[in-house]
Amino acid sequence: xxxxxxxxxxLAILGLTSCNAVKEIQELIDPPPSPTSTASPIKQxxxxxxxxxEQNGKYGYINKTGKILIRPRFxxxxxxxxxxxxxxxxxxxxxxxxxxxxxxxxxxxSVLRFSQxxxxxxxxxxxxxxxxKNGEMVIQPQFEDAVYxxxxxxRVTIDGxxxxxxxxxxxxxxxxxxxxxxxxxxxxxxxxxxxGAAYEYGYIDRSGEVVIETKYDFAGDFINxxxxxxxxxxxxxxxxxxxxxxxxxxxxxxxxxxxxxxxxxDDKYGYIDVSGKRVIQPEYDFAGNxxxxxxxxxxDDKYGYINxxxxxxxxxxFDNAFAFSNGIAEAWVEDKKGYIDKIGRFVxxxxx
Numbered sequence: 001x002x003x004x005x006x007x008x009x010x011l012a013i014l015g016l017t018s019c020n021a022v023k024e025i026q027e028l029i030d031p032p033p034s035p036t037s038t039a040s041p042i043k044q045x046x047x048x049x050x051x052x053x054e055q056n057g058k059y060g061y062i063n064k065t066g067k068i069l070i071r072p073r074f075x076x077x078x079x080x081x082x083x084x085x086x087x088x089x090x091x092x093x094x095x096x097x098x099x100x101x102x103x104x105x106x107x108x109x110s111v112l113r114f115s116q117x118x119x120x121x122x123x124x125x126x127x128x129x130x131x132x133k134n135g136e137m138v139i140q141p142q143f144e145d146a147v148y149x150x151x152x153x154x155r156v157t158i159d160g161x162x163x164x165x166x167x168x169x170x171x172x173x174x175x176x177x178x179x180x181x182x183x184x185x186x187x188x189x190x191x192x193x194x195x196g197a198a199y200e201y202g203y204i205d206r207s208g209e210v211v212i213e214t215k216y217d218f219a220g221d222f223i224n225x226x227x228x229x230x231x232x233x234x235x236x237x238x239x240x241x242x243x244x245x246x247x248x249x250x251x252x253x254x255x256x257x258x259x260x261x262x263x264x265x266d267d268k269y270g271y272i273d274v275s276g277k278r279v280i281q282p283e284y285d286f287a288g289n290x291x292x293x294x295x296x297x298x299x300d301d302k303y304g305y306i307n308x309x310x311x312x313x314x315x316x317x318f319d320n321a322f323a324f325s326n327g328i329a330e331a332w333v334e335d336k337k338g339y340i341d342k343i344g345r346f347v348x349x350x351x352x
Contacts (some may be wrong), residue, residue, distance in 0.1 A: 043304035048325045049100065051083075051339055053348055054076045059087070061100075064328050066339070066347035067204070068168045070100035081113035084133060095119075104135035115148035118167060130158070130169070138170035150185040153206065161192060164208075173208035189241065192219035192227070201229075203242075212242040226274065235263070237276075244275040252290055260308060262295070264289035269297070280310045287333055291323035294342065303331070305344075 003041030010217040024144030050061040050069055060072030072345040076088035082255075084095045084103065094106030109124040118130040118138065126131040129141035145157035153164045153172065154316030163186055179195035179201065184191050190203045212219075216322035225336075226237045229248065235260075236248030251281070252264035257346035260271045260279065270282035294313060305324075318340075328339045328347055335351035 002029065010232070046262070048079065050080055051328065051330075051348075053339075054337065055085060061085075062339070062348055064339075066328050069098075070096070077110075080115075082117070082133070084120075086111045086113065093121075095177065103133075104131065111168075112146075112148060113151070116167065118149055118150070118154075120146040121147070130154075139165070151189070151206075151253055152185065153186050153191075155184040155191075164191075173204070173206075175205070176208075180218070183220070187221045188240065190222055192221065193316070203227075204224055212238070212240075220255065223257070224274075226256055228253050228255060237261075245271070254287070258290040258293070258308070260290055260295075262289065271295075279308075280306075288321075289323060291325065292327070292342075294327070294329075296321040298322065305329075313342070313345065314340070317344075 015036060050063060051231070053060055053068075053072065054063050055072040058072040058215040059074045059077040060068060061070040061077070063069050065113050076093075080098065080170040083098060086093050087096050087102075089106045091109075092106040093111040094102055095104035095111075097103050107123065108121045110122040110128075112120045114133065118132060120128050121131050121137075122128045122141070123346055128143040128146035129137050130139035130146065143156040144160070147155050149167065150244060152166060154167075155162050156165055156175070157163075158171075158175040161175035162177040162179060162320040163171055164173035164186075164210075166172050177195060179192065181196045184193055185207065189205055190211065191330045192201055194201050195202050195210060198214075199217065200214045201208050201216040201219035203219065205211045216229045216231060216234075218228070220228035222240060224246065225239055229236060229244075230239050230247040233249040233251070234248040236244055237246040237251045237253070239245050243336035246338050250265060251267070252265040254262040256274060258300050259273060262270050263282070265282040268282035269284040269287035270278055271280035271287065272317040273279050284297040284299060286303075288296040290308065293307055296303050297306050297316070299316045301319070302316035303318045303321035305314040305321070318331040319334060322330040324342065328341055331338055331340045331346075333350045338350040340347045343346050
């Protein structure tokens with residue numbers, strides 16, 4: 001199940017439809033990447049050079065100044081990764097290069113982005129396999145679910161259980177694990193998995209051996225040596241030895257980025273440093289990860305951006321907002337998406 005479908009089902013189950021609810025569930029599924037050089041290659045997206053836009057019901061791409069680079073002519077698009085982006089034409093997905101040329105013809109029902117030279121794809125009525133950048137099926141369709149490669153391994157689902165394959169398609173860790181969709185990537189040699197029938201998470205190494213005991217209600221990826229964990233209804237952080245270095249006492253947490261992590265205390269968000277010390281007091285209704293020196297925060301129903309000194313750099317006037325990448329950030333007004341620069345000025349206006 002891909003991320004979008006999981007998000008939709010989660011919202012349907014919970015009865016949540018607002019942008020704010022979407023954003024909090026997105027954080028559980030796939031927290032924003034740490035922009036530091038030591039972050040996972042999965043969690044750390046490439047610095048974006050082009051950005052998807054919608055114009056008159058069609059999708060294309062702009063650069064960070066708002067100039068259209070690839071004319072809006074596709075029915076859906078995804079971000080570029082390793083020089084290629086998935087685009088939808090009619091009912092099928094293919095891939096384009098950075099000039100907008102179709103290099104892998106649209107013949108897939110579902111696709112994900114490229115990582116380490118391979119992309120998971122699925123044709124209608126078939127299972128998931130992997131193609132290379134020439135569009136050749138190099139790992140044959142055989143998996144119920146498949147995700148990106150990280151540190152040379154990719155999580156796949158066989159008979160409802162997680163296992164891991166290498167880039168030849170060989171199963172190197174047999175499928176016997178469970179977990180949450182959007183998780184289970186190897187980072188710094190460890191991956192969070194659920195073991196046994198109980199809903200308890202721990203960590204395995206690249207041989208499949210459990211190296212951090214399965215005792216958590218949730219376990220996130222390691223980012224700069226720390227991972228978010230949940231014990232009961234409280235969240236904290238452990239190191240790679242499984243030591244609880246920041247006690248599980250928060251209502252919710254985010255990954256560390258640029259040395260800070262958003263935490264929820266008494267229904268408000270603030271930030272702590274890697275020692276667990278509060279550096280920004282909890283005063284926001286939501287707080288995202290720092291990226292390029294800024295983090296999105298919500299006050300009442302509007303989003304703005306603060307810096308690490310807790311100065312409001314961009315006033316809260318957006319209905320939704322996301323992390324900065326290469327100097328601009330996605331921001332929403334009502335149901336329309338635009339991009340703003342670091343002074344809050346639209347480089348691609350929501351009315352375009």
